[in-house]
Amino acid sequence: MTVSESKRKAKPIVFAQEISTRKLSKFWDGVDKGKVYASKCSKCGRLSFPPTCDCPLCLQSEIKWVELEGKGVVETFTKIMVRPASFSNCEPYVVVVARMNEGVKILAWLTGAELSDVKLGAEVRLVTKGSQNDPPYSFILCPSNEQEHHAAS
Amino acid sequence: MIGLNRVAVVGVGHSKFGDRRDVSLAELGFEATRPAFEDAGLTPKDVGFLSVGMAGTWYDDFLPAVVVSEYSGMAGKGLMRCEAACASGSAAFAAAYSMIKSGQVDVAMALGVEKMIGVDPPTMTEVIGRAGNYLWEFHNFGMIFAGYYAFYATQHMKKFGTTEKQLAQVAVKNHKYGSMNPKAHFQKPIVIEDVFSSRVVAWPLKVYDCCPISDGAAAVILASEKLTKSLTDSPVWVEAIGISSDTSNSTQRSDFVGLSATVSAAKTAYTMANLAPSRIDVANVHDCFTIAEILAYEDLGFCKKGEGGQMIQDGQTELGGKISVNLDGGLKAKGHPLGATGVSMIVGLTRQLRKEADKCQAPIRNGRALAHNVGGTGHYCYVTILGS
Numbered sequence: 001m002t003v004s005e006s007k008r009k010a011k012p013i014v015f016a017q018e019i020s021t022r023k024l025s026k027f028w029d030g031v032d033k034g035k036v037y038a039s040k041c042s043k044c045g046r047l048s049f050p051p052t053c054d055c056p057l058c059l060q061s062e063i064k065w066v067e068l069e070g071k072g073v074v075e076t077f078t079k080i081m082v083r084p085a086s087f088s089n090c091e092p093y094v095v096v097v098a099r100m101n102e103g104v105k106i107l108a109w110l111t112g113a114e115l116s117d118v119k120l121g122a123e124v125r126l127v128t129k130g131s132q133n134d135p136p137y138s139f140i141l142c143p144s145n146e147q148e149h150h151a152a153s
Numbered sequence: 154m155i156g157l158n159r160v161a162v163v164g165v166g167h168s169k170f171g172d173r174r175d176v177s178l179a180e181l182g183f184e185a186t187r188p189a190f191e192d193a194g195l196t197p198k199d200v201g202f203l204s205v206g207m208a209g210t211w212y213d214d215f216l217p218a219v220v221v222s223e224y225s226g227m228a229g230k231g232l233m234r235c236e237a238a239c240a241s242g243s244a245a246f247a248a249a250y251s252m253i254k255s256g257q258v259d260v261a262m263a264l265g266v267e268k269m270i271g272v273d274p275p276t277m278t279e280v281i282g283r284a285g286n287y288l289w290e291f292h293n294f295g296m297i298f299a300g301y302y303a304f305y306a307t308q309h310m311k312k313f314g315t316t317e318k319q320l321a322q323v324a325v326k327n328h329k330y331g332s333m334n335p336k337a338h339f340q341k342p343i344v345i346e347d348v349f350s351s352r353v354v355a356w357p358l359k360v361y362d363c364c365p366i367s368d369g370a371a372a373v374i375l376a377s378e379k380l381t382k383s384l385t386d387s388p389v390w391v392e393a394i395g396i397s398s399d400t401s402n403s404t405q406r407s408d409f410v411g412l413s414a415t416v417s418a419a420k421t422a423y424t425m426a427n428l429a430p431s432r433i434d435v436a437n438v439h440d441c442f443t444i445a446e447i448l449a450y451e452d453l454g455f456c457k458k459g460e461g462g463q464m465i466q467d468g469q470t471e472l473g474g475k476i477s478v479n480l481d482g483g484l485k486a487k488g489h490p491l492g493a494t495g496v497s498m499i500v501g502l503t504r505q506l507r508k509e510a511d512k513c514q515a516p517i518r519n520g521r522a523l524a525h526n527v528g529g530t531g532h533y534c535y536v537t538i539l540g541s
Binding site for chain 2: 075083084108120
């Protein structure tokens with residue numbers, strides 16, 4: 001392959017779809033006010049996070065919003081070293097799936113801890129960052145420790 | 154599936170996998186379709202239906218399946234593009250199978266073809282990193298594909314004591330067989346130290362725990378029972394296809410120690426074929442990451458849950474072991490051109506059942522082979538059982 005051939009590229013297409021969040025505006029407004037809501041089906045009682053305005057179990061569309069207490073434990077985690085193009089300006093980040101006390105699971109960055117300090121079953125708490133922050137993002141997880149418990153109470 | 158109107162694989166073709174920027178998508182497809190026609194003793198005129206497995210969203214053409222079909226002489230035939238992420242090839246195979254099984258056509262081709270290397274790596278990481286739920290996992294948190302399998306590795310290691318060395322042993326095994334497959338992307342064996350010294354992609358997974366990004370194509374021709382008998386003395390019958398799926402959000406999964414889509418698809422396939430896992434002679438399982446092969450051993454019933462690490466450590470999945478797995482090099486060394494992979498698995502297993510696999514020929518005792526093709530992180534799963 002010659003140099004000129006290797007540089008031959010198709011015409012680029014750039015598009016970025018609008019993200020439709022209107023039906024979940026309660027959630028995004030909540031993030032701006034420091035609250036994280038899950039949705040609860042009024043018919044069958046299923047609690048959903050991410051929140052949904054339609055229930056996948058009973059197919060009804062009447063929901064209630066339930067504010068999460070924000071406490072949970074690490075269920076699994078990784079540290080992303082090779083970042084996607086749109087995260088190329090970020091330092092490597094730890095991503096956690098946490099099981100919250102209400103039973104739902106949340107995927108988010110864990111900040112304030114080294115990879116070697118992250119353990120399965122460790123207690124974490126949810127912190128909101130606002131819906132427009134980009135980055136850091138809407139909500140993150142932090143290690144839960146004694147000092148912060150006192151600060152919160 | 155034994156009974157009337159059985160469906161057989163009567164022709165297979167496979168391109169060289171790897172960096173194939175030397176050819177266009179259609180030219181790459183042709184490298185698989187022509188040998189498949191030659192193998193079957195058929196021509197494009199004989200085909201009633203073509204399904205094209207292709208996952209990419211990055212092609213210059215909006216309708217790349219049509220471009221590929223025209224180039225291989227099948228314009229005018231029934232045509233469908235099938236997408237099931239990394240299992241798109243198996244989806245195409247299932248579509249072609251169904252068209253014959255239902256009596257619509259007597260001959261169908263499943264072609265898997267994908268070109269990935271022409272896209273720069275950070276952009277490709279961006280695209281396939283969106284293989285979960287974009288808004289809740291990528292937009293805010295920048296997940297990458299390896300990160301999802303890392304979730305499974307982390308929990309599996311903690312719960313069952315699976316080690317990074319056992320993960321590395323999967324890579325070493327599959328590179329060894331890849332080095333004996335002239336069509337494989339990687340042609341050199343590796344050692345454990347190569348895996349350990351490679352950089353971390355998504356902890357605990359390192360570069361050598363991950364399959365490469367590859368270009369490639371594979372094709373199979375399927376025929377009705379009636380026609381098969383006039384075409385070949387060594388048909389490979391499709392005994393069963395099990396299909397399943399799972400949630401897009403990883404937060405909706407009950408645990409991270411196995412893929413429930415694999416368990417479910419395998420159960421369907423074993424029931425359909427009336428077969429126990431112990432009767433499988435040779436399998437191609439979805440080893441997009443080393444942990445994925447260990448999960449597959451367990452979820453397919455080759456061993457008990459939690460014993461997959463021990464199974465690779467003990468060499469039970471080597472050629473001549475309890476069950477031979479990924480003797481074509483697997484995704485890990487052969488390469489993983491997304492849509493081509495599922496069809497490539499069928500090509501490799503057909504050659505195994507025909508006893509044409511040369512240095513990598515598994516002992517065929519029961520005449521049964523299994524292909525396990527996962528799309529995403531268990532978002533899709535296809536388990537196909539073949540019999541000679």
